[in-house]
Amino acid sequence: MKRRKVSNLLGLAVLSSLMERPMHPYEVASVLRARGKEADMEIKIGSLYTVVGNLARHGFIEVAESGREGALPERTVYRITDAGREELLDWVRELISTPQAEPRRFKAGLSVFAVVGPDQAAALLRERLAALEQGTEALRAAAAEHAAFVPRLFLVEDEYEIAMREAEQAWVRALLEELTSGSFPGLAEWRAWETTGQAPAATPGPKDRGAPPAN
Missing domain, CATH: 1.10.10.10 (Winged helix-like DNA-binding domain superfamily/Winged helix DNA-binding domain)
Known part of the structure; x- marks a missing residue:
């Protein structure tokens, strides 16, 4: 940059x-x-x-x-x-x-959201989803109002913002579905962590598993 x-x-x-x-x-x-x-x-x-x-x-x-x-x-x-x-x-x-890495508060929260437990995580995601939907509707209405007298050339950033918000909403809905349906991997261990305070054992990474066996 x-x-x-x-x-x-x-x-x-x-x-x-x-x-x-x-x-x-x-x-x-x-x-x-x-x-x-x-x-x-x-x-x-x-x-x-x-x-x-x-x-x-x-x-x-x-x-x-x-x-x-x-x-x-x-x-x-x-x-x-x-x-x-x-x-x-x-x-x-x-x-x-040129894409550039930008600090994202939501991403930072997701990186540690295991600490709140699955039920609270789902509640927080529902709260975020409602706010996103409300904000997107307001942005869409404002964009439509501006489009009545401002050329689209000066409004494409609104289209981008709406598209990004809709993509985030779709992702949050999918994650919520996994949490509420019980299909999220390791959900039982996550609940146990919330109850006992004992963090689940980390899954060994490639370096921890040693070299593949020789043929």
Whole structure:
């Protein structure tokens, strides 16, 4: 992964917005919110101005015009530079083409979920599944609402998020079925561990089994 001068993903959104036309930071925020980008990143004016300042300092954007109307604060409009266009395109190419390991809280929980016992594990998975289903429906409704006035080109990340959530839901349902039907391997040993506190013996790995017998 390339080390970038401005790594905050809000910078990616700012550069993308300024590719369309020069804008004031408030206008950038309005455009991002209108397109539903708050689902992907937190859009705070303070953070936005910090990112804009960093992009300008590194030459990715520059002041297009600046002025003041009456007692209103000075209004600065920014435009993207050639260096900014190159950075944006390179950044997008990397994000789309290169898978990267990202910390996953759910995966971390699964790595140790044996400690809660099968019944509690099933209850927790049901709780997660309900939250996933509710969140996916809300995301699907928001995507449909945005699709009425935003081109699909700017909404494909919503399609991806919905697909990923649906895939996770399918996996959680399958695991729940194994736990509740009793088909999950080692379920009896897991229950015994919960009751007695005695962890089941580890299954020997290939290195522990020794070399295969000679023919």
